[in-house]
Amino acid sequence: MRSTERTEPTPSTPLGRQFRDPGLLRDVGLVSVAGGIVGVSFGAIAVAGGLPVWVPVLMSLVVYAGSAQFSAVGVLLAGGGPVAAAVTGLLLNTRTAAFSLAVAETIGRGRVARLLGAHLVTDETVAFALAQPDPARRRAAFWLSGVGLFAVWNTGVLLGALAGSALGDTATYGLDAAFPAVLVALVLPALRGDAGLRRAALPGAALALAVTPAVPPGVPVLLALTGLFLYGTRGRRRSA
Amino acid sequence: MSATLAVILVLAVGTYAFRLVGPVLHGRVTLPARAQELLSAGAVVLLVALLATGALTEGGGFAGWARPAGVLAGGVLAWRRAPFVVVVLGAAAVTAALRAAGLE
Incomplete structure (x- = not known):
C-alpha cells in the first residue's frame, strides 16, 4: 500500500x-x-x-x-x-x-x-x-x-x-x-512485483467472471483458486 | 421468525468455523514453506477474483458500465502510484459522476 x-x-x-x-x-x-x-x-x-x-x-x-x-x-x-x-x-x-x-x-x-x-x-x-x-x-x-x-x-x-x-x-x-x-x-x-502471482491471479479472475452467470454466488471466486496451478509451474520457491 | 433466527445462527456458526481454520491449525500443523507461500498467493488470487467479480457483476449479471468504469479509474490511479485515499475516492467519484450523468 x-x-x-x-x-x-x-x-x-x-x-x-x-x-x-x-x-x-x-x-x-x-x-x-x-x-x-x-x-x-x-x-x-x-x-x-x-x-x-x-x-x-x-x-x-x-x-x-x-x-x-x-x-x-x-x-x-x-x-x-x-x-x-x-x-x-x-x-x-x-x-x-x-x-x-x-x-x-x-x-x-x-x-x-x-x-x-x-x-x-x-x-x-x-x-x-x-x-x-x-x-x-x-x-x-x-x-x-x-x-x-x-x-x-x-x-x-x-x-x-x-x-x-x-x-x-x-x-x-x-x-x-x-x-x-x-x-x-x-x-x-x-x-x-511478482509475475508468478499474475500468472495465477489473472486467469483465475477471468475464470471467476466467466462462470459467474452459471454457478451459485460464492463459487466463482473459489474456482479462481485453480489459477494456483499456474503459479506452481515454475517452482520459483526452490530458489528462495 | 424462528426460521430467520435459525438462518442467522447457522450462518454465524458456519462462518466462524471457516474463520477458525487458520488460527486453530496454526502452530499445531507445521506447513512446509512452499505451502505457506501458496496460501499467501491463494489469498491474493481470491482477492483479485473478488475485485473482478465485484467490479463487473451484480446478482450473476453485468453490473452496468458506471461501476467498472469507476474501478478502472481507481486501477489507473493505483498503477500511477496515487495515494490510497485518491484511488478509493477517485473510483467512487467517477462512478457517481457517470450515474449523475445518466449512465448506469
Missing part, C-alpha cells in the same frame, strides 16, 4: 509504534467510513424490506460478513426460504477459511487473540494485512482494520436499521465502486 512505502521500513519497531502509523490509520479510517456507509445501507435495506430491526443488527454482530449478509437477506426478502439463504451465505464465506490460513501467523498465538481475531477475518482485513512489508506491520494492520471495521460496520447497520428507508440510495455515491477499488489498491503492489 502506498502509505506504508513512504515510511522507513523498521522491522524491529515495537508493535505499539506501528499502531500509530499515521498513513495506516488514515487508510484504515477511510475504508472504515466507507464500510460504515455500506452498513447503513444494509440495515436500511433489511428493514425497508420488512425484516424487524434485530435481524440485521444481530446478523451483523455474529455473522459479520458483508457480502454474505446482503445475499442472505436478499434471498429471505425474495422469498427464497431460510435454507437457501443460509446455504448462499455459507458458500460466500467458504473463502474465509483460506483467508484465515493466510493470516494465521499474523493473528498471533494467544488463545484470546485466535478466538477474537478469527471473527475479524474479512476481505478487507486480509488485504490490509498482506499489503504490509513486515510481520509487525501486518499484525498492526490486521488488528487496526479488524477492530475499526467491526465497530463502524455494526454501528452503521444499527443506524441504518433504525432509519429504515428514510435514506437515499447509496449507489448514488458510487460506493459500490469503492470496495473493488480498495482491493485493487491493496493487491496491485504484490501483483506488480
Whole structure:
C-alpha cells in the first residue's frame, strides 16, 4: 500500500509504534467510513424490506460478513426460504477459511487473540494485512482494520436499521465502486512485483467472471483458486 | 421468525468455523514453506477474483458500465502510484459522476 512505502521500513519497531502509523490509520479510517456507509445501507435495506430491526443488527454482530449478509437477506426478502439463504451465505464465506490460513501467523498465538481475531477475518482485513512489508506491520494492520471495521460496520447497520428507508440510495455515491477499488489498491503492489502471482491471479479472475452467470454466488471466486496451478509451474520457491 | 433466527445462527456458526481454520491449525500443523507461500498467493488470487467479480457483476449479471468504469479509474490511479485515499475516492467519484450523468 502506498502509505506504508513512504515510511522507513523498521522491522524491529515495537508493535505499539506501528499502531500509530499515521498513513495506516488514515487508510484504515477511510475504508472504515466507507464500510460504515455500506452498513447503513444494509440495515436500511433489511428493514425497508420488512425484516424487524434485530435481524440485521444481530446478523451483523455474529455473522459479520458483508457480502454474505446482503445475499442472505436478499434471498429471505425474495422469498427464497431460510435454507437457501443460509446455504448462499455459507458458500460466500467458504473463502474465509483460506483467508484465515493466510493470516494465521499474523493473528498471533494467544488463545484470546485466535478466538477474537478469527471473527475479524474479512476481505478487507486480509488485504490490509498482506499489503504490509513486515510481520509487525501486518499484525498492526490486521488488528487496526479488524477492530475499526467491526465497530463502524455494526454501528452503521444499527443506524441504518433504525432509519429504515428514510435514506437515499447509496449507489448514488458510487460506493459500490469503492470496495473493488480498495482491493485493487491493496493487491496491485504484490501483483506488480511478482509475475508468478499474475500468472495465477489473472486467469483465475477471468475464470471467476466467466462462470459467474452459471454457478451459485460464492463459487466463482473459489474456482479462481485453480489459477494456483499456474503459479506452481515454475517452482520459483526452490530458489528462495 | 424462528426460521430467520435459525438462518442467522447457522450462518454465524458456519462462518466462524471457516474463520477458525487458520488460527486453530496454526502452530499445531507445521506447513512446509512452499505451502505457506501458496496460501499467501491463494489469498491474493481470491482477492483479485473478488475485485473482478465485484467490479463487473451484480446478482450473476453485468453490473452496468458506471461501476467498472469507476474501478478502472481507481486501477489507473493505483498503477500511477496515487495515494490510497485518491484511488478509493477517485473510483467512487467517477462512478457517481457517470450515474449523475445518466449512465448506469
